[in-house]
Amino acid sequence: MKKLVIKLGVYAFLILISLEVLVRIFYLGEDKPSRFVDENRVEKWRPNQEGYSVTGNRNQNFVRYNINSSGFNSYQEFEPTEDGYEVALVGDSFIEGFHQPYKSSIGRKIELELGEKIKVFEYGYAGYDMADQMHLIHAYREDFELIDRIYIKMKFSNDLNRGEYYIQSERLNLESPLNKALKKSKLLVYLSEIGALTPVKNMINDARMLVQGSSRSKSVTQQKTESKDKMFLENFKNLVALYGYDKDKTVLLMDVSTTPKLFLDYLDTNGFDYIDFGQKLNNADRNTTLVYDRHWNNFGRTLIAELLVEDLKVAGIIN
């Protein structure tokens, strides 16, 4: 038995080392940029980092990211001016665009379409909700006052869980010394990315919930959709009251088909502009999302860029 245990231990150790080497050789595990909270209490990527984002088991998608000095993934620095035309895209991972080459992002597509007339700054960060986004605009109000048009990408059912901004400790826990140490293993990063660690995480969560004697997901599903919608609307009103909202230049970018009438009516009645991207994407003759995740593919991003260019023309920002 002793022989068996020793041999198994040695083999397991050597195999783990071999896997770590193989994962590094084939560049299967992605680079994880580090995140932080700046002096304005805005959570974002630590400025001036670059690396590779990898999707899927076998390098299905392999793109370089470039975090600029403002802490967002972009090919350019965000330096709004009084004279130039600047547009801000604020949103979650769809705007952040780790799934795409940053040189073919939505913002870049708009710039290419409109020549040198305009600069598009993409304030995207995976996991941002409406509270994050509106707090960001408020925190950087000096910059945003110089920006001529602001588009906020939102999904009603996901992004209005909070009526006030606070720092999300769960996300920042990823920066704990333990997590940082774990992230040094490309094998662990890779296993986590492909979902191989999900059963372990689920089991730990289940055990934790069992000990606590609670079931969080159950209580959420028990809430009636209608009251939830009302709560989300109240959260939106709260955020507007807390952080301000420049109706003249801010436009919500959302899929109307998945947004409740209650919210749409509120926006219409109170003069909030919005653009529906759902119709254009749903009516497209080709697939608009990536095959391996639900982010917009190159074609989907082109369609979104077209919508925004159209809006910029209608709004008279450019001719």
Added chain:
Amino acid sequence: MLFNSLEYFIFLPIMFLLYWFVLGKGLRLQNTLVLVGSYFFYGLWDWRFLFLIIASTAVDYFVGIMIHRNEGDRPKQKLWLWASVIFNISLLGFFKYYNFFVDSFIDLFEVMGYSIKSTWTLKIILPVGISFYTFQTMSYSMDIYYKRIKPCHDFLSFATFVAFFPQLVAGPIERASNLLHQITNKRTFNYNQIVSGLKLILWGLFKKLVIADGIAPIVDDIFLNHETYPASTLILGVTLFSFQVYGDFSGYSDIAIGTAKLFGVELMSNFKFPNFSRNVAEYWQRWHISLSTWFRHYVYIPLGGSRVGQARALRNICIIFLVSGFWHGANWTFIFWGGFHALAYIPVFLMGRNTIYKDNVVGENSFFPSLIELGQLVLTFGIVTFSRIFFRSESLTDSFNFIGRIFSDFSYAPYEHPNGYRMLDYFILLAVFVLYEYRIRRDERNPFQFKSKSVRFLAYALVIFAMLLFYDSGFDRSFIYFQF
């Protein structure tokens, strides 16, 4: 609990440690642990159906004793044997075939012009493994009836034999003559046996996670959308399904056999590289061996086997293939699948070539197969793969539509993976897999046949690496044969 689940990878080491180091002192403790562990293993799926296993165990334990007790009184023995058969077949009939028969009668009446409202159809859950353990318990009673074994008088051992978790839910269907005596004797720790078990588990996981689960999304997509694909894609789909079902089931069997070895038990081989068969008869000597053997011993031979007139022998062949097809599932597609194999087997039988490859492998005296053998392999694989259209389709209509499209839209179009992966990866994977299996074709119980320790280590690392490369977290990872 699935063999490829996290729960199992916690359950197995605990069982192993308890078995050898805590409760491994005596036979009764070993068997008690295995029995409790097996019931826990099964109960995690649905504890209510444990009662069926216990009932089947109790009935055949009692029947076995009664058959033996009535030695010399053949009619009484027969009566007891029928009691076992009727009980087990009733369980199977109710849980597996009840709705099939009701629906088939309704369809039949509708063909005759009578419309019947289906009020008899019930919502019945098919208990996992019922086709396997009922066959195992029945074979025990039959073996006592045919005087091949003596009855077991220790209920604990007998219950352990029936519920032995490595093979409880999808076989191999063990005959009492092979398994029971291992359960009634104390097992001793054997280092080589355990290492060999671990290797088989690793190889089985590779076949399941990489081969079967890797190509499953492609097969699912092609069969689901077969009406939109050209012949080239349909042929690709059914060919890949052939590999999928082989990887899935033989992978399961390897894990089962490997797990049993960890507990000092040797189960029978269930697969001997069926893809390297030179005719359909050889295929059936290499595919799901425990089921084929079961049908040969308990159906084919009692019917007279091949030692009767030619007409009756052909009838017997048709019967076992149709019954075998029906065993797989309550659907006409499986009966057609069985019938198709009967038709493919009969010419081989009539030419007297059904046993000529029994004791040798392709390329017996050389590394490479001869050109003739290569042709035979391709032909056999083609026939078996074609039959898989029936096996995989949801209904006969789907099967014939699928076949119809292959012949009516005989064209080529490149196929794109539904999740955007490179198809080339899968072709390379399968080519390497086939060549590797060809290399180890003489010994199905030793998948890592390398003398050099470092090469063997490299093979382990690559096999695990491949599992990571093809792991799909979004895919339902249960085993195909669980549904049977």
